[in-house]
Amino acid sequence: MRAFSALxxxxxxxxxxxxxxxxxxxCAAYWLLVQFIPEPLREQAAVLLTFSDPSALGLLMAGGILLLERDQGIHGPLFASPLRIGEYLLAKAASLALLSLAAAWAIHLPAAGMPDAPLSFSLGVxxxxxxxxxxxxxxxxxxxxxxxxLLMSQLYALPFVLPLLRFFGIWDSPxxxxxxxxxxxxxxxxxxxxxxxxxxxxxxAVLLLWNAAVYAWARTSYERYVLEREKARERQ
Known part of the structure; x- marks a missing residue:
């Protein structure tokens, strides 16, 4: 119930x-862009846009929301409630995943129609x-x-764009x-x-393993750099 309230x-x-x-x-800009792409390239363009969309949304918006919440002083009162850190993190991830999923379908359907494997497509997003x-x-x-x-998030995310080199046939590696x-x-x-x-x-498997690893890292970072600072500020 707490997780749903946080969501x-x-x-x-x-x-x-x-x-x-x-x-x-x-999404409207993406849709217009797809209309100007030649038909033979639309499938590749749809995959590329759908790939970049949840990546950019999660990467830029989540940290921005956290900074906005911190400026507004939300974190201190938030954790005076029974809400747990895991519920807070999962609610953030779920809310942006829902937005990403809606955007991905809005981009994909006009470009390429209904996917042959809609469940795999949705889970990938x-x-x-x-x-x-x-x-x-x-x-x-x-x-x-x-x-x-903004600077550090791009640096952290840089290694994860390497598979695009294989996607475009530029470079492949195990x-x-x-x-x-x-x-x-x-x-x-x-x-x-x-x-x-x-x-x-x-x-x-690789997506689930990385999600588990980054969840543990995000939780540790949040506890150390947000909650501990909030507690230190309250003690002053």
């Missing part, structure tokens, strides 16, 4: 601060969004200014199999061609 609080907070309105404009959201929270917790957060975004591309491309079961299993 609805996050959705209302994001709506009140105009995140949904901005994202509607972004959700797991990528949650990974990037938790990564963003971990980075945002460690920095006090928007400029520092090391990409260890990256969560390789799993993302596999699941998004399953919208057109369902991969072999072993490759599909690998995509889910």
């Amino acid at each position: 609805t609080f996050d959705i209302r907070f994001q709506w009140r601060h105009g995140f949904y309105a901005v994202y509607m404009v972004v 959700i797991l990528t969004s949650t990974f990037m959201t938790l990564l963003s929270i971990g980075v945002g917790a460690r920095h006090r200014t928007v400029n520092a957060f 090391i990409m199999l260890l990256l969560p975004t390789e799993g993302t591309l596999t699941l998004l491309q399953s919208a057109y061609i369902l991969p072999p079961p072993l490759k599909l299993l690998h995509a889910f």
Whole structure:
């Protein structure tokens, strides 16, 4: 029940601060962009846009929301309630994953129609969004200014764009199999061609493992750099 309350609080907070309105404009811009792409390239463009969308949404918005909440003094009173840190983090990840999923379908349907494997496609979007959201929270917790957060979040995310080099046929390496975004591309491309079961299993496994790892890191970062500072401020 606490987790659901935290989720609805996050959705209302994001709506009140105009995140949904901005994202509607972004989706409309993506939709217009797709209309000008030649038909033979639309599938590849749809995968690329769908890949970048949950990544950018989670990476930029989650840390930005955390900084905004910190400026508004929300974190101290929030954890005076029975809400737990895990519930707070999962509510953030879930609220942005829902927004990412809606945006991904809004981009994909006009470009390429109904995916052949809608469940794999949707799970790819959700797991990528949650990974990037938790990564963003971990980075945002460690920095006090928007400029520092924006710079460091890009540096943290840089290794995870490497699978795009394989996607464009520029460079391939077995090391990409260890990256969560390789799993993302596999699941998004399953919208057109369902991969072999072993490759599909690998995509889910690598995304789930990275989500678990980044959750632990984001939780530690939040406890150390946000909650401990809030407690120190209250003691002064």
